[in-house]
Amino acid sequence: MSTTVSPLAPKEFIDPPAIDGVRLATGSAGIKYKGRTDVLLAAFDKGTTVAGVFTRSKCPSAPVEWCREQVKRGTAFGLVVNSGNANAFTGKNGKDQVRFTTKLAGKAIGCKPSEVFIASTGVIGEPLDAKKFDGVLEEIVARAEPGHFLEAARAIMTTDTFPKTATATAKLGKATVTICGIAKGAGMIAPDMATMLSFVFTDAPIAAKALQKLLSEGVEDTFNAVTIDGDTSTSDTLLLFATGAAAKRGAPNITKAKDPALKGFRKALMGVLANLSEQVARDGEGARKLVEITVEGAKSKQSARRIAMSIANSPLVKTAIAGEDANWGRVVMAVGKAGEPADRDKLSIWFNGIRVAHKGARDPSYDEAEVSEAMKKPEIALKVALGLGKGKDRVLTCDLTKEYVAINGDYRS
């Protein structure tokens, strides 16, 4: 956990309101850190449904394998999250620790182990000693109560410099339902490093299959459109829990994702996911600039996404932005290497609204001093127009600074 908060952090940290049917508490199991909380437990009322999306890594952590299996049934009674150890690449022992932890939590909450979801973040390759949870989880459950989302966000931080929360409300039928979410990480992994975890909660009554569809659609332009360094964690986990408690207040039971009643809820959910994923980009290790990359005029949205990601993951583009240099030549390079249809002589590029390149050459009208001034801003909008079709997409990233190398270089000398 860093002592310096990212200059891109929100002005204030919101403590989202309680969600009916969700009780939370945090504690200290002493997994790795001293003098801070490192475990979060959530208990859900009966009837809570769950949906999840996970890392696409071919080498996922033991907790990811567990959740992927349990989420198929669509019901949840509990969630345990720890920081300090990711329980990833820990072999058979890793599975045993997951089983032991979910058994402890199930006993404390009063449910089956298979109804407990689990996520771990921190050191990878080190055995997690789940015995440290023995006694701790029981004690936490006893204290669990509605609310405490900001506290929960703090307990799951690793290299994060600030806790990430978001909330929104929506009308579902005549009732107002609430969505609250927490997140940690910056798309990274390793000893002492960050992975992306996010947990979102709502009191809307939505069947598991519909919930899964909403979540899978929702991540496409939010969490899946954010990259820090192109390195995918073995532990990335996003879980959405719906307690259904709003049904008591007249919210209709939703069984299909295409139900028109979901219009407001879908928008609110997208807002929470977009907010949380943007905060992840704002807390990219060593980041000083938030960079929004828009690609338009591509052959398709998918093609635009690939080009935007090629730009967002280019070390040369990212170091140029760190240096406040509107280096559109590197942007051309990143467009060219993406492997997607592009015609050099139709390309135009803008930095913070100023067109610097047009139709395959430097824009003769741009003013270097004006661009230099624009590049000093903490938020950089980089737009590329390909002039080939109607495909458009947008991704978020941050710059690549010496601090990134210092944080991850872990110089031992």
Next chain:
Amino acid sequence: MSTTVSPLAPKEFIDPPAIDGVRLATGSAGIKYKGRTDVLLAAFDKGTTVAGVFTRSKCPSAPVEWCREQVKRGTAFGLVVNSGNANAFTGKNGKDQVRFTTKLAGKAIGCKPSEVFIASTGVIGEPLDAKKFDGVLEEIVARAEPGHFLEAARAIMTTDTFPKTATATAKLGKATVTICGIAKGAGMIAPDMATMLSFVFTDAPIAAKALQKLLSEGVEDTFNAVTIDGDTSTSDTLLLFATGAAAKRGAPNITKAKDPALKGFRKALMGVLANLSEQVARDGEGARKLVEITVEGAKSKQSARRIAMSIANSPLVKTAIAGEDANWGRVVMAVGKAGEPADRDKLSIWFNGIRVAHKGARDPSYDEAEVSEAMKKPEIALKVALGLGKGKDRVLTCDLTKEYVAINGDYRS
């Protein structure tokens, strides 16, 4: 051009022997740099064949488009290379400058413009003023003579910290033929930055089609197996010229790449390409460690290559190596994100011969102190065994240091 030579540079810089049929000279056209040479001209005897491989970028530079077109005919009389300006992303004007330059060179050498090959490296997006070559090329041609390869390697440097040359001989029939090559760059691009250019010359008499096949095969495990930062230049160019002068000394005329007489030549060519491409990795911007990544036990060679490249381009793996940290957790991450078949529980990982992870978990027998000592070496061999099949591959890269960010960040403050 840097004033500090890479700590990974060869102990001495070789000036390769002359190639019969190749005359070289360098000069100063004042494209960008002061007090150094920035243009190289080579003139070839009649009968010289040529082969080329170029960047896969969808936004290639004007010189790349020119060479790709001319190389189809397979004959060459001249080569002009300049540093200081890449003539990339320069629109219609870029094409005009290429035409003007090849016309000047053709007149000076006494050949058609279409028989002159051209390559440019340096600033991109800035118009190249080819008028600066007027008079200069004529003067250079007058001085051109056999040899001068080391001088030529110096003239084409941009951010390179040392000139790159290599040479080898081989038996072709009963004659000895010679191969000499020069290279510059580190797989990068941009204003003031590097691109990869390499020019190889031989006196062997090999028909253009066979020469092209030999070159295309040769780059696969050499230049195509090197990555600095995953960013592909718009100007990458590798040309191979064969004067055929050795025929006078009894070398047989080769018309097919599968001719058994090529056995020794093929090996020698591979050696020169491997040597030059390794020097490119050794001169990676800010590099302090040369990293050889070997992946074995993959489903196929192609799968092994993709996994090796995923590791080689991972900022987290590269920063860990900069920090002399045998962070195998990040290697697992990079294997997992490659999208290729991998089974966590069969993975083993070695750093400089020491096995640190075995069958999906930390190797219980490895000694942290011994590994720390091994990581201090300037050359790091990282081996991953997947345990799935017989596919094997090897790529070269370098570490990612704060100096890389400093060089490319171009802090304007």
